[in-house]
Amino acid sequence: MAPTVVVGIDGTAESTAAADWAAEEALRRGLPLTLVHAWDPQRLANVALAMAPDAQQAVAARLVRDTEERVSARHPGVRVTGEVVTGPEAAGLAERSEDAALLVLGSRALGPVLGFLVGSIGLKVLKRTRCPVVMVRGREREGGAESGGNSSSGDIVVGVQDAGEAATAVLSFAFEAAASRGAAVRAVRAWSLPTVFSFRPSTMRRADEHGGLEESERQTLEDTLAPWRERYPQVSVAPVLEFGGASEVLLSSSADSQLVVVGARGRPGGRHIGAVGHAVLHFADAPVAVVTDA
Incomplete structure (x- = not known):
């Protein structure tokens, strides 16, 4: 069909x-x-x-x-x-x-x-x-x-909490949407200090190599966006890295956008929408696209 x-x-x-x-x-x-x-x-x-x-x-x-x-x-x-x-x-x-x-x-x-x-x-x-x-x-x-939130102006805002291949589905949707509209992509990633439960020695080694946790997160965001910049050279990209909770950072960065794109986890028979997705669905002013990972 x-x-x-x-x-x-x-x-x-x-x-x-x-x-x-x-x-x-x-x-x-x-x-x-x-x-x-x-x-x-x-x-x-x-x-x-x-x-x-x-x-x-x-x-x-x-x-x-x-x-x-x-x-x-x-x-x-x-x-x-x-x-x-x-x-x-x-x-x-x-x-x-x-x-x-x-x-x-x-x-x-x-x-x-x-x-x-x-x-x-x-x-x-x-x-x-x-x-x-x-x-x-x-x-x-x-x-x-x-x-109906049909504004033709504003960026396409996409949450990039996953890195590398895990972000493929959400970034593909966001860049295709931006290219078809002649819009820019605002790629948003939140970071925070590791807790006792999320601490990993490998994370700290990477942070030391890049001059601190914030710079390490910035490099992760840039590395994730690099193939999409190459694939869509006509699309302007504005990386946004902010300290704080992912929901708050994404919502604050989506003001005046024409579309917000968030990811969801695929599950047998459907998908799982996390806390960030729920927050954006209820509080973002623009239309919200929910895209399932592979």
Whole structure:
């Protein structure tokens, strides 16, 4: 099956923003866009005053049709199709993403202090899929216009906590995104003093060879970025090395970015999202791409 960009829709402003972002990404990649609405009659049957199943199905089909017409009108260069899948939302979206190049979902803004609500469905989908997933913010600008974090300015920010080959998947996604947008890459790495549990004599020997722990970490970051600089000479790269916790450093470095890219560990049947990934998903202002390692 040919790859496609898949976006989950449910009629909310958040999914509308996600659909627009996904359409722009599909156009950049030269791929078709598939709109997927998961209709779960079992869950709706438990809702008080729920409509009859036939009426619910008709509403779901109309939602997909209306969204398809809207996205096609706003993004005429993209081939758009829509479908309704029956069953639990997380399972339906995960299944449709198995052969996808990218899955896009929406998340709701809760405010500057509380951050963004990824939601149980979004987290379930994130954990069950292996393709890259982008969470797009749905929020309102002044005057009531909807914003989906579709800014074409700003850097592509990528967290580089792994080094060497372990960073391949996340850096590949970030550099490809930057090249397609004509943007720069801001590669962010946090460092801290080793604890009694993480202390290794080899780490200290390397630090001594490079003039201290900070310089050793800086060299690790530069060595990890070197092959990507060579592969994408047209992409400007800004390495950022800061002392502190990885979540705080990455979030503080992602201000005014157009996309934040974080890694996740592959697991049988899905992926594991660590503490840094969860923090960025809930508090980064830009769309967040979660990329699974090999």
